[in-house]
Amino acid sequence: MRARYLAWSAVAAASLVVSLAVPGGARAPAAAAVPAACDPTGTAPVYRGKVPSPKQVLGFELGERQATAAESDRYLETVAAKSERVVSGTLATTAQGRPLKYAVVGRPELVSRAGLAKVRRDAGRLRDPRTPDALAERLAERGVPILWVSGNVHGDEPSGTDAALKVLRDLGDRTDCAAANVLANALVVILPMQNPDGRELNTRQNAYGFDMNRDWFARTQPETDGKLAMLNQYPPALYIDAHEMGGKSYFFPPNADPIYHETPEQAVHWINDVYGTAMAAEFTRQGIDYFNRNTYDLFYQGYGDSVPTTAFHAAGMTFEKGDNSPYPERVKEHYLTQWVSLSAAARNRRRILTEWHQMAVDAYKQGQAGTLEPNQIYNPPNQIERPVPGRKVREYFLRDDDPAKRTEVRTIVRRLQRMGVRVERLVRPLTVPDFKAYGRPEGRATLPAGTYLISMAQGQKHWIQAMLNEDSYTPFPYFYDVTAWSMPLLGNVSGGSSGAVLRPVAVPVRTLPAPRPGHEGRAPRIGVLRLSATSSARQSVGWLRHRFDREWKLPYTLLTPEDIAAGKLAGTRVLLVPNGPVPDAYTALGDAGRSALRTWTRDGGRYVGWQGGTQLAARLGLTTATLADPTSDIPGTLFRVKVDGASPLAKGVGRTAWNFTSYDPVMRASSGVVASYPAVDSADWSVSGFEKGAAELGGTAAVVDQPVGRGRSVLFAAEPNFRAFSDGTAKLLYNAILGPDPARSAVPPAAATADAARRAAALPSYEAPIRVSVRAADAAKAAAVLRSVGARWAESRAGDVVHYVVDNPRGLPADHHPFAGRLPSLIREAGIDPVAVTLP
Known part of the structure; x- marks a missing residue:
C-alpha cells in the first residue's frame, strides 16, 4: 500500500473539515455539515483536473x-x-x-x-x-x-x-x-x-x-x-x-x-x-x-x-x-x-x-443469554413454515481428541479466528449437563481437555451461529441456493452446543496456521474425465482440480470423452469422473470409448465417479447399483450417513459422515455399500437443512465400492467435494483415490449390471433445472403459471405432491433465465402455497 502526502487543494480543504484525530495526537473538530441543498445526484460535478x-x-x-x-x-x-x-x-x-x-x-x-x-x-x-x-x-x-x-x-x-x-x-x-x-x-x-x-x-x-x-x-x-x-x-x-x-x-x-x-x-x-x-x-x-x-x-x-x-x-x-x-x-x-x-x-x-x-x-447480550434470533417474514403474505427452536445456545464445542480429524477441526477453528471469533481450549475436562451433540438428543456429557470452546457471548455471535449451527431453520420454501452449510457437519467433526451457564477452565487459542498441503504415500497415475463443457461439469471438475492442485498436491491428466475413444486412458491407474450431463458424454465416447472404459476397468482400473459419473458407470455396466430419479425435494441439504468401517474408504472418517445432497439420484445396492442412509425411524437419521419427502432415502446407498473384473468402481450418488468445502466426504474421495483395494468379493452377475444399465439409461438428464413442487390441489394453478411464462416441463407425482421440472440446457442462473426469477412472485400471486421452489 502506498500513502500519498500531496497538498490538499484549497477548494477541497474549504469543503472538508477533518473529523478524525490527525497524526501526532492533535484532535481536529468534527466534520462540518454539508448544506442540505447539496443534492448527491443533482449537483454538477466539478473536477480539479489532477486525475x-x-x-x-x-x-x-x-x-x-x-x-x-x-x-x-x-x-x-x-x-x-x-x-x-x-x-x-x-x-x-x-x-x-x-x-x-x-x-x-x-x-x-x-x-x-x-x-x-x-x-x-x-x-x-x-x-x-x-x-x-x-x-x-x-x-x-x-x-x-x-x-x-x-x-x-x-x-x-x-x-x-x-x-x-x-x-x-x-x-x-x-x-x-x-x-x-x-x-x-x-x-x-x-x-x-x-x-x-x-x-x-x-x-x-x-x-x-x-x-x-x-x-x-x-x-x-x-x-x-x-x-x-x-x-x-x-x-x-x-x-x-x-x-x-x-x-x-x-x-x-x-x-x-x-x-x-x-x-x-x-x-x-x-x-x-x-x-x-x-x-x-x-x-x-x-x-x-x-x-x-x-x-x-x-x-x-x-x-x-x-x-x-x-x-x-x-x-x-x-x-x-x-x-x-x-x-x-x-x-x-x-x-x-x-x-x-x-x-x-x-x-x-x-x-x-x-x-x-x-x-x-x-x-x-444475546450470546450471553443464549438467545437465538427468531425467523421472520419480511414480505407478506409469505408465512414462516419453520420457527427457530427456543432452546438456548451459550456455547459451541469442537472436540479434538480424534487425530484423524485434527486437520478438519483446525481448519474450522482457523476460519472462525480469521473472522474475529474468540476461540478457547479447555484446560480441564468439563461436564456439560445439556450437551447437544450434532444430530443427537440433548444429554449429560463430559468433554475432554483440549476441546475447543466458542462462547456465544461475543460481538460475532451472529456469525458463530451461522457457521456452527446444527440447522439453518429455513423459514420459507424458496431456494436460490443451498439450505445447509454448517462447518462442523461439512467437516464431519464431533462437537455440539450447550445452553447452560458453565464455568469452564479454558485458555485463548492463538490463530492457527493453515494446514500443510500434500498427500500420503505414492500417488497413482490419475486421470480426470470431464464429461462436457457445460456449467455442471465445469464446476465439478474445477472443485476437484482445486483439491488436487492446492490441497492434496496430486498430479493428474484432464481427459475428454474423445480422448478416451482415442486410447489416451492407457497407463492411468485411477480415473475420476465428476458430474456432468451423461447422454452427450455417452454419445461422444462412441463405441470405441465405451469399450475402452469397460476394458480398462475390468483389467484392473479404478473408476471413481459421482452424480453424472455414477450414472455413466451404470450405463457402461460397471456396477449393479440402480439409480432412480428422486421424488423428494432436497435443495442442498446435509444428511447423516452410516459408514462401513471395514471399507478402505472409511480410514479417518468414523462410523458416520454428513453427506451433502441436492436432488441427486436415489441409489440402491445389495452389495459393496460403503455409506448408506439410516432408516428414517432410527436414532442415526438426522437432517440439517430443508427436506420434503426425504424418507425415500432411508436405507439407500450413498457410496458403493464394487468389483469389476480385476478392477473396481467406487460410486457416489452425490457430489463428495461440493464447492471444495465438504471436507468430510472429500476424505472418502481421497481414500478412494489413494487407499488400498478392499478384500476381493464375487464379481456381480451380468444380469444385475444389465438391469442397472437399463435403469440408468432411462434417467432424465437436466442441466441446472428449475423445480416447482406443489400439493395436488394446486397442480392446475401451478401448470397455468408455467404455461404463462412459456415453460416446458416434465411432471411427476409422489403421494400428494406434484413435481414440475423445467430443463435449463444452457445452465443459466435464475437471474439470467428468461422467467425463473419471476416464478416465486407468480406462484404467490396465483394463491399457491408451494412445497418448494428451487431455482438454479
Whole structure:
C-alpha cells in the first residue's frame, strides 16, 4: 500500500473539515455539515483536473465499452498515482496470475499510514461490545464508517467494474459538495473487479470453475480469501456487490424471503429503509425501471451480501442490472446506485457508527443469554413454515481428541479466528449437563481437555451461529441456493452446543496456521474425465482440480470423452469422473470409448465417479447399483450417513459422515455399500437443512465400492467435494483415490449390471433445472403459471405432491433465465402455497 502526502487543494480543504484525530495526537473538530441543498445526484460535478479522465488514459470513456482487466488495473493505478486522496494495493493473485487491485479513498490525512491505522483501530473498538459507552459515543461523533464498493464477482457481469472506476475517479478528483459530503464522512474501499480471470474468460466462474459468490465463508479461492482478509482489516458498515441479471430492469433491496434468522435486524433496517428508500426515490425521480422484494434472498451464508451483513454487521447489498440493456446504461445505473448509497451513508455517518457499535453490544447480550434470533417474514403474505427452536445456545464445542480429524477441526477453528471469533481450549475436562451433540438428543456429557470452546457471548455471535449451527431453520420454501452449510457437519467433526451457564477452565487459542498441503504415500497415475463443457461439469471438475492442485498436491491428466475413444486412458491407474450431463458424454465416447472404459476397468482400473459419473458407470455396466430419479425435494441439504468401517474408504472418517445432497439420484445396492442412509425411524437419521419427502432415502446407498473384473468402481450418488468445502466426504474421495483395494468379493452377475444399465439409461438428464413442487390441489394453478411464462416441463407425482421440472440446457442462473426469477412472485400471486421452489 502506498500513502500519498500531496497538498490538499484549497477548494477541497474549504469543503472538508477533518473529523478524525490527525497524526501526532492533535484532535481536529468534527466534520462540518454539508448544506442540505447539496443534492448527491443533482449537483454538477466539478473536477480539479489532477486525475486524468478515462479517455485520456484508456482512449475511451467508462461505459462506452467494457474495460479489460488490464485496463481496469491501469486506470485504478493512475488515479492512485495522481490523487492524494487515494492509495492502492493488491488483495490477491488469481490462478492465471492476475492481481486483484483495490483502492482506498478518503481525505489525505485519512489515507496516510497513521490515518488508516487509526481508522482500523477505531473500527475495531466500535465492533467490540466491551468498549465503554462514552468512548463509543466519541468514536461515533468523530469517526468515519468504512464503505465498500465491489463489482464483477461473476466474470460475465462486467458493468459494476466500470461504474466503480467512475466512482473512484469522482472521489479522487471532484471538489463539489456532493463529493465533499462522502469524503468528509467516510473512508471508501473500492474493489472494482473481484474475478479478473472470469472477466477475461467471459465466464461466470473463476478459472477453477468456482462461483465465488458462493465461496465467502469457506474462502477456498485466493480471490475470496484475500478479500476477506482485507475486510477484516477494514470492516465495512456498507458493502455493495454489483452484478448483472437478465432483462432490462434494475434490482436493489429490500430482498426477497427467506432472510437468515441471525441477520442483524438493525442491518436489515439500514438495507431497507436507509439505502433502499434512497435508491427508490432517485430511480422514481429519474423514471428508471426497478424492482425489489423478489428473486434475491439473503439466506445462504456464502454470498457477497449475506456475509458482510452477518459477519460484519454491514448493510450488505446485491445490486443487479439487466444485461439486455445497452452497456452505457448498465454502467450509468450501477454508478447511480453506488453514488446514492455512499451519499446516504455519509449523511447518516454518526447514526450508522452508533448503531454499528450497538449491534455488537446486542449480539454479545444475546450470546450471553443464549438467545437465538427468531425467523421472520419480511414480505407478506409469505408465512414462516419453520420457527427457530427456543432452546438456548451459550456455547459451541469442537472436540479434538480424534487425530484423524485434527486437520478438519483446525481448519474450522482457523476460519472462525480469521473472522474475529474468540476461540478457547479447555484446560480441564468439563461436564456439560445439556450437551447437544450434532444430530443427537440433548444429554449429560463430559468433554475432554483440549476441546475447543466458542462462547456465544461475543460481538460475532451472529456469525458463530451461522457457521456452527446444527440447522439453518429455513423459514420459507424458496431456494436460490443451498439450505445447509454448517462447518462442523461439512467437516464431519464431533462437537455440539450447550445452553447452560458453565464455568469452564479454558485458555485463548492463538490463530492457527493453515494446514500443510500434500498427500500420503505414492500417488497413482490419475486421470480426470470431464464429461462436457457445460456449467455442471465445469464446476465439478474445477472443485476437484482445486483439491488436487492446492490441497492434496496430486498430479493428474484432464481427459475428454474423445480422448478416451482415442486410447489416451492407457497407463492411468485411477480415473475420476465428476458430474456432468451423461447422454452427450455417452454419445461422444462412441463405441470405441465405451469399450475402452469397460476394458480398462475390468483389467484392473479404478473408476471413481459421482452424480453424472455414477450414472455413466451404470450405463457402461460397471456396477449393479440402480439409480432412480428422486421424488423428494432436497435443495442442498446435509444428511447423516452410516459408514462401513471395514471399507478402505472409511480410514479417518468414523462410523458416520454428513453427506451433502441436492436432488441427486436415489441409489440402491445389495452389495459393496460403503455409506448408506439410516432408516428414517432410527436414532442415526438426522437432517440439517430443508427436506420434503426425504424418507425415500432411508436405507439407500450413498457410496458403493464394487468389483469389476480385476478392477473396481467406487460410486457416489452425490457430489463428495461440493464447492471444495465438504471436507468430510472429500476424505472418502481421497481414500478412494489413494487407499488400498478392499478384500476381493464375487464379481456381480451380468444380469444385475444389465438391469442397472437399463435403469440408468432411462434417467432424465437436466442441466441446472428449475423445480416447482406443489400439493395436488394446486397442480392446475401451478401448470397455468408455467404455461404463462412459456415453460416446458416434465411432471411427476409422489403421494400428494406434484413435481414440475423445467430443463435449463444452457445452465443459466435464475437471474439470467428468461422467467425463473419471476416464478416465486407468480406462484404467490396465483394463491399457491408451494412445497418448494428451487431455482438454479
